[in-house]
Amino acid sequence: MVAQEVEKEPEETVEIKTDFGPPHYEIMLHPIIKKNYGKWKYHEVVRPGVIKRVAESGDVLYVVRFGSPRLLSVYTVRDICDIADKYSDGYLRFTSRHNVEFFLTDPDKIEPLIQEVQEKLGFPCGGTWDATKGEYGLSNIVHTQGWVHCHTPATDASGIVKSVMDELYDYFTDHKLPALCRISLACCANMCGAVHASDISMVGVHRKIPKIDDDAVRRTCEIPSTVAACPTGALKPDMKRKTVILDKDKCMYCGNCYTMCPGMPIFDPENDGVAVLVAGKISDARYPPQLSKVVVPWLPNNPPRWPEVVQTVKKILETWATHAEKYERIAEWVHRIGWERFFELTGLEFTEKLIDDYKRTPYIYASYRTSAAFRW
């Protein structure tokens, strides 16, 4: 072997390969799933977190669901794999809401699995619902990066989610709600998490325009591309001073300029905070999909546990759970009782900030059918 100055890693010497795509899903499927693909007959809920799936062939698979914190270290992922190897023949699945699922063929292993996951990972079993009985559990909260990794967040994501789920824990592990309730969080109004159609959503909001640090703009920014990044045309170049000028009346606090230019930060510790939206839904069941509506324009950022946000979400959830009929999601409940009653029952204050004055959404959109539900 020829001696080299620096020993290269194998990853540094391989030929670069592109556009080969993700693994084919078939190789990731548990043998029972592969065998019964497209031939499932029905399902029933055994207990919160455990769904029994029965195939036309007579095969039975128990799908056991656990809540995860979404942010996982590779060491915990390995622990998850150890459990999947032991109980689930080396296969598992994640759901669209950050839950992890194992597949069992032997019902006697359900309890030991739940116990082992609780002991080793601390993940609760739950996040399911029983539509037949009309008894629903709360699923995990879909969320974004927040202060862990994002550059334009108006709030953290993981910390609020952890605080809310600690408070609503029993709703996850049990079926105590009258209908589905999807909670989601986006750490700014750009909504990487697209939380605009959830039963309850928390959205980080900036309330002040970016602060332009002329010196930093000169040092770090491309002025033409910063100006072009503004979606509302609020930014103009200041050729003489080699910086930018902002028209504060046009600014929508999106932070796009900060993305392009680190010299004009949008964050503001005292004025950033969280808005709460409700009554969105996506499924067509009973009532058409709805966009979420703002019911609290702003709550302060109060880390580490955001008590104001947690209590507001809990209040909304429990008021709805107490008053709604079976199968009535928040949107359907409000449709029946009216927004007057919603504000009365929740004790939330209705203010001028909750009356829409964002004029960019065209009025024609209201007539478009945002649903796959129609007659033939």
Added chain:
Amino acid sequence: MTDVELPETPLLDELEKGPWPSFVKEIKRAAIEQEKAMKAGKKIKLPGAAKGLLKVLELAYKEKRTHWKHGGIVAVVGYGGGVIGRYCDLEDKVPEVWHFHTMRINMPSGWFYQTKALRAICDAWEKWGSGLTNFHGSTGDIILLGTRTEYLQPMANALAYLDKLYGSPAPFDIGGSGSDLRTPSACMGPALCEFACYDTLKACYEFTMRYQNELHRPMWPYKFKIKCSGCPNDCVAAKARSDFAIIGTWKDEIQIDQEAVKEYAKVIDIEKQVVKKCPTGAMSWDGKELKIDNRECIRCMHCINVMPKALKPGKERGATILIGGKAPFVDGAIIGWVAIPFIPENELIEKCCEVLEAIWEWWDEEGKFRERVGELIWRKGMDEFLKVINQKADVRMVYAPRNNPFIFWRELNQ
């Protein structure tokens, strides 16, 4: 127990308390175990990254603000997306996370995994990155959270040769970001669910493979998302979260097993829980037989959800295409609306590809910078869009016809 010293994080420590699993514990665990692994002789390039993140995050909690700056670096040869550049504004104070770029990895359809594949990803990321992940990001990718510029390419190579170098059953490729096709996603579909009206996993995989160039080389006005849901329950939120939502549905009658209905009648109140909840009043139940007037049925799924043993979607299956779904930035939030009321299952993938390519050509030509396809249709009109996708107007595209007579009679005024 451990000889790894962690920074003091009194605020974050509060988030280790309580019953819900803690992300702070995860970051601490990565910090401790990665350092231990390095001391034990494992090759680890960024042993202090998770520890650095703890420091930065504690400061964010204290000051109530972020400490990240955006970076535009992609730095994986051949790709224009899939890497989100991040720099810490604390610079040399926390050099461990001065660079902290994210990589998005294209997940398998439906998020199904063999543990061998996950373990291989973990081994590679323990070596080349922070050891922190998200399962999964909002669009559906596996997120690898935090590495340095010079490790982006080796990590991409590790994934590209994950089978040969790390024993995965298959290599993994990079996902989308920027103005490209974002990683398509799908519900569990026929893999586990009896409601699936088409093969969501196959459709998702086919689109992903056919449009690798669109996914990896961003050339459009803005992002474009495709999501595949097997039925109108829409478990991947395609209607709200994708520009092109493929929602499984059917055209003929709901299949009824009357014996199974009678079994349900023993445990639930069918009149109250099913018949009365039907949004169009299409059902009746006399204690012996459940009747559905299928001309009135709008396929909302409620009755099927409640009685999955007794009711099934019809046999003439396919999908409805909704166009335009997106988050509020910039013209407001959109739930997609009907663009194609029904495509039969056997024509679905080919027809979607034909329509997608027509949409992309039009949008790439006409779209303004950062204009999603839904906003372009608002600006140009459904009239023009329907010509682009070669569809006739259908009353199923709207809740109601227009309420004004100001029609642009373009054909009479050339």
Added chain:
Amino acid sequence: MTEEVNKEELKQKVLEYLAKKPWQVRDLAKVLRVKKRELDKIVQELINEGKAAYWSSGSTTYVTTKDKLEEMEKKRSGT
């Protein structure tokens, strides 16, 4: 033959523009009065040759020269 020469000229011109700032290909196409699809191909060639590079805002993507990209990233990271 002339076509080839024109293409090389255009490529050179594109590089000059890209060296000034990061561009959206569609904007550059308007400035240079060429079809976007045509410019897409030229930009892709320049990227493959290692002369041009992507710069991503995360949600949208720009193209610039390799040198400009390095300069921008250096400034941003505060090195």
